[in-house]
Amino acid sequence: MALVEYFEAERLLKKYKIRSVESRYVKSAEEAEKFSAGGRIVLKAVSGKALHKSKSGLVVAGISGGEIGKAYSALERRAAKYRPYRILAQKMVHGGIEIIIGGSEDVQFGKMILLGLGGIYVEAFKDFALRVCPINMEEALSMIRQLRSRKIIAPDRASEKMVAELILKAARMYQGGRMKELDLNPIIIHDGTYDAVDIRMIK
Amino acid sequence: MTKRPRYFNLEPIMNPKSIAVIGASDNPDKIGHVILANNVASGFRGAIYPININASGTIMGYTAYKSILDVKEKVDLAVVAVPAEVVPKVVEECGRAGVRGIIVVSGGFSEVGRKDLQDKVTRSGMKYNIPIIGPNCLGVTDSYSKIDTLFLPAAKIDKPVVGGVSFASQSGAVGSSVLDMIDNEGFGLARFISYGNAAVVDEVDILNYLADDEKTKVIVFYIEGVQRGKEFIEAAKRAALKKPIVVSKGGMTDEGAKAAHSHTAALAGSHQAYEAVFKQFGFIMADDIQELLNLSKIFETQPLPKGRRIAILTNGGGTGVLATDALYEHGLQIAEMSKKTVESLRKVMPPIVNVRLPLDMAGDAEKTRFEAALAAFEADPKIDAIIAIALFQTPGADENVAAKLVEYGTKMRKPMVVVSPGGSYTKRQRQIIEKGGVPVYESPGEAAKALAALASYAEYRDSHVKKSR
Known part of the structure; x- marks a missing residue:
């Protein structure tokens, strides 16, 4: 159980074209x-x-x-x-909505990907969607639509598409990378784009 | 140990031509006696071989044998009801005798810490490549082959009618109570499998078997845990495209209070993982046993809807309002009637009836008004499904209304459910409607939830079937 060094983790994000601050x-x-x-x-x-x-x-x-x-x-x-x-x-990223995208391994079903309302709201509201990897675009969209906070996270088509694509990239990275757990929390959605602000990868 | 096949075929267990009951006895207190008697009573037509180590002559009139190895004829299924300590030896003998399927009903294995005994059973199953159900289970009952290994006194359990629902349960207790309730809920049973400790045959084998079984229209599962997660997902993906699977998962509290190092792992406990898998692969989740039954009956009898636009007809305004609320709570919506429907209803309904949805036909509505509304809704392409609220406390509602509800609820190509809260008179009407093949619910909430599940499954199937083409 070891934390992957920040910039090593960031490099991996870059490889999968995930933006970070x-x-x-x-x-x-x-x-x-x-x-x-x-x-x-x-x-x-x-x-x-x-x-x-x-x-x-x-x-x-x-x-x-x-x-x-x-x-x-x-x-x-x-x-x-x-x-x-x-x-x-x-x-510092100003304003925006904080989400979490993460990965964890289930004993029975293997690697799973998670999307939720992020930051300080993760534990308070426990509003999240979970899927077994691999997932496709439709499933990524269904994860967003399942959330109570869907209108906050993705208020329009464009942001919905952006978040869904981000989930797909993160799921691919989590499945492809040699890591046990992943937390991108928060990822801040702002100004029509997003930035991963904290990266926690556990090998 | 040889490796297990991906799936065991359960055909020799569900549809045997001959059975041996090991532990059979003339003593009515013995489980082996009850099993033998139940199979005779259920009308099982194949050969029956009672086996008992102390046997001489006959048991219940059948020639008895000391060992399965003494039976010269081929035995398809052996039902084992002997003390746990002797089970491994008996199972091994069944393997040598060429038995094609085994059910071990005896308890006393891993559930009480005797994993050693259970492992021996597993090894024999793998070695001889025989599907073994159990140990520590009720076994199976099958409406078609009439095989019945349940050792429950016939007088204490309502026997379900023949139908399209197959029910598999890890737990024998949940299994038998559901089995007992099925008849009262007005739907029919195809196969019942209580599989206990799953030493050899597990949920993956069962799911796979029932997916291909022509008699099974709906699969209902009570699961506490899955042993082969990846294979379960594969089987689930395939099965959910063929037929609806209603599942209830026991053990909701999470042992996953394990030390998590990330937010994700802390949130994604084992219960959440199960829920995610069920949702992702199109299962219909039931929170409890009543819901399991509520969902089973709509999936058995009603066609899948084309959308979420619901028409409500009622002979009581308030219940219509409640039903409308319930629709939206479960992600459904009130339909908008086509012009043609509105015009045709205006002609039939008295002036006091406001022709809009929910359609309140007033307290004196009798079968003519019910029929007019049902016929109009049936023909309206802007209506995907119907909730018919029949309050039998009113003067107009009687068995003629019940008969109309049955007629339309069974002939239409769109789904219909009935809501009928009430006392003993209502209960009788409810039974008429349910036996006729239309699901009835006591509350609008239950009805809306069941319809929503039907719609969700239809959507899942649509999107996935198209893709795999």
Whole structure:
């Protein structure tokens, strides 16, 4: 049971043409500020010892400019007990709807793909659809339509098509890649496109 | 151990020409006695060989044998009802004797921790390539071959009429209670299989057999778990395109409180996986036994609808309103009548009847109004299915109305269900309608849910059959 390193995971996403938010490891507050280029960023402490980053207080979101220095040192203090860790800086995606696409292996039926309302709503609403891999376009669409939150996730034809295609790509990646579990959570849908913001692959 | 075939053929078990009952006895307290007696009573026409280690002469008038190996003729099916400790030896002998199918009703195997005994049964089954049902099960009953291995006292269980529903249950208890209720629900049975611990024959074999069985129109399954997931999916894919499969899954609470490392694994427990598989491959899910029966009867008797546009006719306004709500709750919709339908109804209905859907024909509606509405709905291409609400408490509704409902509910090429809540008079009418072959529900909610399941299955089949062409 091991967490796949962030950029190794990101490379795999690229291979399957799944978009992810621009990210970089940073070694100092200055580096983080430079990466922000004046915009808002998110800082995450990444450690194999803390699988739930936000639950462990290892995420600081929506900071910019002068706030970055203070946030960086606060994050370092909280991350101290999860050593070794690295700090990942990501461009902040504004607004949008958070969804989760994931994969998990069932003892009986093998690899399964999941779509749900994402982010903090995953556990609160447990609104998700599940299918055995492989799936086709029709099944991907039926997953969206099964959700109570379907109108939120895919309010029009274009976004429905985009999400369905994304599910298909993720399902192919999950089936083709050598991983046991997959969480793309959240993927933020915004401005007619989407970005995977957090990637968790477990080998 | 030789590898198991992909599917065991259950034909020698369901349709045997000869049976041996191992553990047969003249003592009516013995299970072997009940099984023997039930097969005689059910009208099984093949040869019967009672086997008992202490046998001499005859048992219940049939020549008895000490061992299956002493029977010179070919035996298709051996029903084993002896103590668990001796079962492995008996099964092995059946294999050597060339028996073609075995049912082990005896308990005392993996369900009580004696996996060792069960493994021996499995090994013999594989070695001789014999389908073995059980152990720890009721076995089978078959409306066509008349084979009946259920050791339930005939007086305590309503025997279902012959029909198109085949029912398989891992659990004997669920199996026997459903079997007992079938007759009261007004549908008929083709095959019943209680398969217990599934040492050899499992749900995959059963699903595959019933998929190809011409007598089976609807497959009904009570499942607690599947042993061969991938093969189950393969069999399910194929079976669901041929006929509807109604399934109820026991063990909804999830053992999957296992330490999950991802959100996905935490959400996707084993119960959710089953549900996903059932949904993905076109199964119709029932939450409980009553729903299992509610769905079985509509699938047995009614054709599949072309869409989700429903016409409601009623002789009581309120129930019509409730039924309309129920339609939308289950993803169905109220149909819009064609002009022709509206005009023809205006001619027949009295002025107090507002010709729109739901069609409230008023409390004094009798068979003429019922018939006019049914005939118009039948002909209307904008109507996919019908809910007929018959409140038998009203002065106009009587057995003539019931007869009309049966007539239209059986001749139309679109599905119809009846809703009839009420007491003892209603219950009698309900029985007339159900025995006539039209499903009746006590509430609009149940009726709408059943129709929605029919529509969903029709859609599944449409989209998948087209694709595979």
